[in-house]
Amino acid sequence: MSTAVRGLTEAALAERIDALLPQTQCTRCGYGGCRPYAEAIARDEAAINRCPPGGEPVIAALAALLAQPARPLDPSCGSELDPGVAWIDPEACTGCARCLPVCPVDAIVGAQRLMHTVYAAQCTGCELCIASCPVDCILMQPRPAALPAPSAADNRRRYHQHLARLQRRAEAQAQLLAERKLAAHRPPPLAEQ
Numbered sequence: 001m002s003t004a005v006r007g008l009t010e011a012a013l014a015e016r017i018d019a020l021l022p023q024t025q026c027t028r029c030g031y032g033g034c035r036p037y038a039e040a041i042a043r044d045e046a047a048i049n050r051c052p053p054g055g056e057p058v059i060a061a062l063a064a065l066l067a068q069p070a071r072p073l074d075p076s077c078g079s080e081l082d083p084g085v086a087w088i089d090p091e092a093c094t095g096c097a098r099c100l101p102v103c104p105v106d107a108i109v110g111a112q113r114l115m116h117t118v119y120a121a122q123c124t125g126c127e128l129c130i131a132s133c134p135v136d137c138i139l140m141q142p143r144p145a146a147l148p149a150p151s152a153a154d155n156r157r158r159y160h161q162h163l164a165r166l167q168r169r170a171e172a173q174a175q176l177l178a179e180r181k182l183a184a185h186r187p188p189p190l191a192e193q
C-alpha cells in the first residue's frame with residue numbers, strides 16, 4: 001500500500017478507490033457497481049484488474065494508489081473496447097417503460113405507451129438496459145465520433161441523481177399505499193350504512 005493511503009480506514013480507502021473508477025455501474029467487474037467493487041478492493045478481496053471500461057489507465061491508477069504491480073485486464077470480465085451506445089428500434093418499441101429504471105445514468109427518455117429513445121451523449125454503453133426489454137429492441141451501435149464517452153464525473157453525478165429519483169418514487173409509493181390502507185379502514189358514509 002502506498003504511503004498516500006496507509007492508515008486510512010477501510011471506508012476512506014474505498015472512497016479513494018471509487019474515485020478512480022469510471023462510474024458506469026456496468027457490473028462487468030462482478031460486483032453490483034463501482035462502489036461495491038471499490039469496497040471489495042479495499043478489503044483486499046478483489047483484484048485491481050477487473051474493470052473493462054476503465055481498462056489499462058484505471059488499472060495503472062489503482063496500482064499506483066495501492067502500491068501493487070499493474071497487470072493486464074482480466075479477460076473473464078470482458079473487453080476494454082467501447083461497447084458503443086444503446087439504440088432503440090422505434091418500429092419495435094412498445095413503450096412498456098421497463099428500460100427506464102434500469103439505466104444508471106437516466107440516458108433513456110420516454111413515457112408509458114410512447115416510444116422510448118436513448119440520449120446517446122449520456123449513454124455509457126453499460127448494456128444494462130438490453131436484458132430489460134421484453135421485445136429485444138435495444139441494440140448496441142458504434143459511438144458517434146462527435147460524441148465522446150461521458151466522463152466519470154458526469155456518470156457519477158447522473159447516477160446519484162438516478163438513485164435520488166428512485167428513492168423519491170419509492171417514498172411516494174409508500175405514502176400512497178399507506179393512505180389507501182387508511183382509507184380502506186374508514187367507516188362507509190351514513191347513507192350506505
Ligand code: SF4
Pocket residue numbers: 021022023024025026027028029030031032033034035037050051052053054
Ligand atoms: S465501471 Fe468498472 S468498476 Fe464500475 S461497475 Fe463497471 S466494471 Fe465495475
Ligand code: SF4
Pocket residue numbers: 085086102103104105106107108118122123124125126127128129130
Ligand atoms: S441506455 Fe442502456 S447502455 Fe446506455 S447507459 Fe443506459 S442502460 Fe447503459
Ligand code: SF4
Pocket residue numbers: 088092093094095096097098099100110116132133134135136137138
Ligand atoms: S423496454 Fe424495450 S419496448 Fe419497453 S420501452 Fe424500453 S425499449 Fe421500448
